Amino acid sequence: MSGTQFGIFSVGDVTPDPTTGRTPTEHERIKAQVEIAKKAEEVGLDVVAVGQHHNPPFVASSPTTTMAYIGAQTERIMLSTSTTLITTTDPVRIAEDYGTLQHLLDGRMDLMLGRGNTGPVYPWFGKDIREGVNLAIENYALLHRLWREDVVNWEGRFRTPLHGFTATPRPLDDVPPFVWHGSIRSPEIAEQAAYYGDGFFHNHIFWPPSHTKQMVDLYRRRYEHYGHGSYDQAIVGLGGQVFMRENSQDAVREFRPYFDNAPVYGHGPSLEEFSRETPLTVGSPEQVIERTLGFLDYVGDYQRQLFLLDHAGLPLKTVLEQLDLLGEKVVPVLREEFAKLRPAHVPDAPTHGNRLAAAIATVPTQTQTEEVLA
């Protein structure tokens, strides 16, 4: 796998197709996620990430179930989340669910933690949205220990205390799953990612890139401050939103009704305004390549690029065509260009393989010898 991973992420929304008025069933939507992931592997992408939501119109309430099912039908593509709710999900369950998944997938997974911004989800799970940042901080502090300490004694504000608890299974090869922390605007989360030396992901869709630049800059500065590496060695991931056709006018014409009626930004700014103000690119594969290479100008070399292709009621057939374009025309060029620009000291995207190799390399030689002899 190359230095930068390219893939797709989805929130798993059930949205009517505005051109036909037809709403897919939840069953169709869940199955479509699997088709999309298999296609992503087929066209040579590196990562597919699924969401976690607990309210309609989203179907993605159980990410590890979906990931395991996809993982069983794929061989190479990495499974991740966008995002795993660290605020309202018990960190013990996260440790167990993703720990199991890591074994089943032979390490072919990681996860991205997010807070979630749907107010009522918090009380539904017995939490308070005003404690969102504190929940993310405390719950992750526990999750981090559960994956690194065999026996945990723990007491915090938000969950029942633990005494003599061992999260099972233990991480595969004693390498805990890699964690990305996602946030659009909360400096606390960039700080958290930097403190632990984890990855920082900026969703980089629906918002001006100035937010991305500020947050990534803060994360990189603090990553260096905490001694994990230099500013440009911090592990950064970005989102992006594209719609492509060979001919850019065709892309604009076809995507406009979906744009105009989309959840989140629909009925607001025009497609042209939104394309100017946010990273949205609607056009030819060449335009997508050019725009994506431009991301390097404000975040530096980074490790993961995920595109949002699947939302706003786009039919499955269209999404699969988008994946063909992404896999055939866009990603090969991006791989080559990213690799050319990337200095040698910038780390590759984290995988189970390279993290295991790094872990072995840091163990003193004598211990290794003893283990071998024993």
Add this chain to the structure above:
Amino acid sequence: MTDIDPSRVVVVTAGLRAPSSTRLLADELADAVVEEFASAGRSAEVRIVEVREHAHAIADALLTGFAAGALAEDQRALAEADAVVVVTPTFSGSYSGLFKSFFDVLELGALDQTPVLLAATGGTERHSLMLEHALRPLFTYLKAVPVPTAIYAATADFGGPGTASLSARVRRGAAELARAVSGSTSRPTRSAVAADSLAFTPFEELLPR
């Protein structure tokens, strides 16, 4: 006799017609503020923000969650202002919806500690207490510092017996604003809008206990 850096005064005016009596009052207030600042030994640079020009951008910002283009520039100017004057027409007994929406999409904390002169226009003087019952609480919520005098101009105040009284109130309000600016020491950094890089809390302080 002026200081080195002129005070930055932003006048937010939310009239919808052109010409508009709200803009008329806003201009009169702007002139009075410049004069009163001069009397207090300060020069003032006035920036007029016509909310009407941002009508579409405000609706977009409500839907997308971020302000773009000229609206974002005016938001930044507000966050950096030393003093603010706001003037709204009275609609259905209160400030106009567009005026409120303009402040709804403003960055949290953008007006923290900013001296503000409140003003409104209306068809008759019957609704003048909207200044105290609607406008003032809004700016208290925004943590701005409204000066004691607030100015209401009914149509009849633009001519006839009320005119002198309106001019006197304009003068008094502008003088209060000038004094409020002189009295305030240093302006805090108000928001991410005005800051070049993000402020943060070190992780050790974020961890409980």
